[in-house]
Amino acid sequence: MDNGLDRKFRWGVATAAYQIEGAAGEDGKGPSIWDAMTHVPGKTRRGDTGDVACDHYHRYKDDIKLMAELGVNAYRFSVSWSRILPDGRGRVNEKGIEFYSDLIDEMLSYGIEPFLTLYHWDLPEKLFEQGGWLNPDSPGWFYEYAKLVGERFGERVKNYITINEPTNVLEGMGPGATNAPGMEYSLKDRLLAVHNLLKAHGMAVRALRETVPGSKIGFAPCSGPFCPADDDPELIEESRKGYCDMREGDLIGNLVLYSDPVFLGDYPAKYYEYYRDVHPEITKEDLELISTPVDYCFHNIYSANVLMKDGKGGYRIKSGNPVCNMLEWGIVPGALYWGPKFLYERYGKPVIITENGLPNPDVVCLDGKVHDAERSDFIERYTREILRAKADGVDVRGYFYWSFMDNLEWEVGYCPRFGLVYVNFDTLERIPKDSYYYYRDLIKRNS
Ligand code: GAL
Numbered sequence: 001m002d003n004g005l006d007r008k009f010r011w012g013v014a015t016a017a018y019q020i021e022g023a024a025g026e027d028g029k030g031p032s033i034w035d036a037m038t039h040v041p042g043k044t045r046r047g048d049t050g051d052v053a054c055d056h057y058h059r060y061k062d063d064i065k066l067m068a069e070l071g072v073n074a075y076r077f078s079v080s081w082s083r084i085l086p087d088g089r090g091r092v093n094e095k096g097i098e099f100y101s102d103l104i105d106e107m108l109s110y111g112i113e114p115f116l117t118l119y120h121w122d123l124p125e126k127l128f129e130q131g132g133w134l135n136p137d138s139p140g141w142f143y144e145y146a147k148l149v150g151e152r153f154g155e156r157v158k159n160y161i162t163i164n165e166p167t168n169v170l171e172g173m174g175p176g177a178t179n180a181p182g183m184e185y186s187l188k189d190r191l192l193a194v195h196n197l198l199k200a201h202g203m204a205v206r207a208l209r210e211t212v213p214g215s216k217i218g219f220a221p222c223s224g225p226f227c228p229a230d231d232d233p234e235l236i237e238e239s240r241k242g243y244c245d246m247r248e249g250d251l252i253g254n255l256v257l258y259s260d261p262v263f264l265g266d267y268p269a270k271y272y273e274y275y276r277d278v279h280p281e282i283t284k285e286d287l288e289l290i291s292t293p294v295d296y297c298f299h300n301i302y303s304a305n306v307l308m309k310d311g312k313g314g315y316r317i318k319s320g321n322p323v324c325n326m327l328e329w330g331i332v333p334g335a336l337y338w339g340p341k342f343l344y345e346r347y348g349k350p351v352i353i354t355e356n357g358l359p360n361p362d363v364v365c366l367d368g369k370v371h372d373a374e375r376s377d378f379i380e381r382y383t384r385e386i387l388r389a390k391a392d393g394v395d396v397r398g399y400f401y402w403s404f405m406d407n408l409e410w411e412v413g414y415c416p417r418f419g420l421v422y423v424n425f426d427t428l429e430r431i432p433k434d435s436y437y438y439y440r441d442l443i444k445r446n447s
Contacts, residue, residue, distance in 0.1 A: 006216065006350075009390075010113070010398030011443040012074035013067060013420065014355050016120035016164065018050045019407040021080065023057035027095035030086030032122035033132070033172070033180035034410075043182050048413030054405055055428050060103050062430070066421060067404060068110035070436060071443045075112050076354055076400050077103070078120035078164065081145055084152075088124030089141050097152055104156050115354070115400070116153065117161040117220070118146055118204055121168050121179065128181055133169055133193035133200075139289075142200035143207045150211030158215050161298055161354060162204040165222045167252045169193045174251075178411045188278040190251070195280045198261055202289035209292075218296035219262060220354045223255040225301065225339035227332055229308040229318060238315050239307045243342050246270040263347040265291040297347050300355035300402070304335035326359050326416055333381035340389045340396045350395045356382055357402035359409065359416035362433065370422045370431055376438035383442060401439060405430065 018034045025031070038049035056063055067075060082088060083096035104114050119142070123132055127141060135141075146162070172179035173190050185193070201219050208215050226242035228235035246256050246268040256268045265287055271279065306318040322330035340351040358378040362370050383399055390396045406419035414425050420436040423429075 006397070008073070008397075009446075010074040010115075010352065010400070011447070012072050012076055012115065012398060012400040013070070013404035014076035014115075014400040014402045015056075015404050015407065016078045016117065017080035017083070018053070018120070018122045019403070019410070020054040020056040020405065021083075022050065022052040022055040024049075024051040026057065027099070028086055028093040029080065029096060030082035030088070030093075031125040032080065032082045033125055033128050034122050036125050036128075037180035037182045040182065044411045045413035045415070048408060050408045052428075053408050054423050057099065059428070060099075061106055063405065064103070064106045064110065064112070066430060066432065067107075067112060069440075070420065070432075071440050071447075073111065073113060074115055074159075074398065074400070075107050075404075076115040076117060076161070078117035078122075079149060080122055081119065082122065082124035082126075084148065085124065085145060086126075088127035089144055092148065100153065104153055108156060113159065114157045115159040115161060116149070116157045117164050118142075118149060119162065119200075120164040121172075123180075132181070133196045134185075134189055136196070138196045139199040139203045143203035146204035146207035147211055150208045150215075154208070154212030154215065158212065160204075160208050160212075160215055160217045161220045162201045162208075162217065163197060163219045165220065165300060166194060166197050166201075166258050167222065169197055170251050186278075187275075188280075191275060191278055192280040194251075194258075195282065195286070198258070198290045199286060201262065202292045205292040205294060206289075216295040218294045218298040218349070218352075220298040220300055221255070221258045222300035222302070222355070223339070224253060225255075225304045225335050225342060226307050227304045227334040227338045229306050232309070235307060235309065235315070239338060240342055240345070242305070242307060242315075243338075244346055246274070248274050259297075259343075259347065261287065261290045262294065263291070263297070263349065295349065296397075297343050297349040297351045298354040299339065299343060299351060301335050301339045301353055302356060303329040304332035304339070306330070306332055306334075326361060327412070331358075331378065333378075333385045335385070336382045336399075337385040337389045340386060341392070341394045344394045344396070350397045352396070352398035352400070353386060354398075354400050355402040356399065357418045359418050361415060362406070362417045362422055364422065364424075364431060368431070370433035372433045372435045375420075375433065375435035379435060379439055379442065383446075387446065
């Protein structure tokens, strides 16, 4: 049921546990697959690890204060599964519970609404040793974990993101495996891992419904929408089709592969066709579980495919220009117009953009400040588009900038800086960048 609070537009910021917390082995935390992988020589750039990261574990009060001064009304963070369940299941680490409990109290004391992500890629190492997402019990493990989170924090946390970007298991288990666990598995295993992960999502929705009455739940996949190069109606229609098509061989960039089972109750027909020899057994009960009703269509959007006419009666994806960021992702502000619009049309749930941001090799200038004009411009352009979608009747209810502060950008280390707040990784000093003030004023303007 909707209430006034849910209609409020969320202007937020986002982070994830492994990328900011540090305190890797402290206060009884168990290792995750990311702790393990970052310590394997050659797996991350310059050997960067999350051992200390932003040291947010010890500095969370100052960080939340900075967030409050920024004026956000919501904060998306993730719980480290192995900080509260060091072995992934069974024994509870009360020190870990205490950390998140204090963190939640701190946000609430400033009127910042918590959006809690259960799984932002840091599978407990102990569970990985038991097969991880390939183990048929893994959805059950996730149920127990979600239940514990709901029981301990549910009185204060009403918004939940079960899983961040399910494609990550493919990036960690596919050819060239860049993410943790960083090992290559067969296609058959990878599809099984995805299926178990989606089942785990369904289990978590059930656990949260049981423990947190009135909670708002979703999962947060990532995709690059197809955007028409202009307002030609045929191009718009082609873009809609392109975005919602299951492309052969493209497991990572697919919207429908992950979102159709969750929102529409089944994998796309082409999934069964393309992967007929390798997909896992999929039962009616599995699909019912995966499509346990959710409340929001959370989505991470950074870039897009710009579609244009090819002059020969067909269409092609524009190359060369869009402008790219330092990770070579095209900068396409229209992604936040067309993405939410197509998502809302297809899935009919209120859309919240749970990640969007710009990486830059930011520097502290001689005046002691960080003049990241590109980021302010990026935020202005992208948020204009999301507000345009809202004005056109798309039910979008929030925008979370990724990230609140510079942090460990997974296997590429600390160099791509996404933050509104600069972090000096030697001294751990925080310096709000120019874009921090820009976003603060933008929020004020639009609230
Ligand atoms: C997302 C991920 C975040 C962050 C961001 C920027 O895919 O969920 O953790 O790293 O990308 O690359």
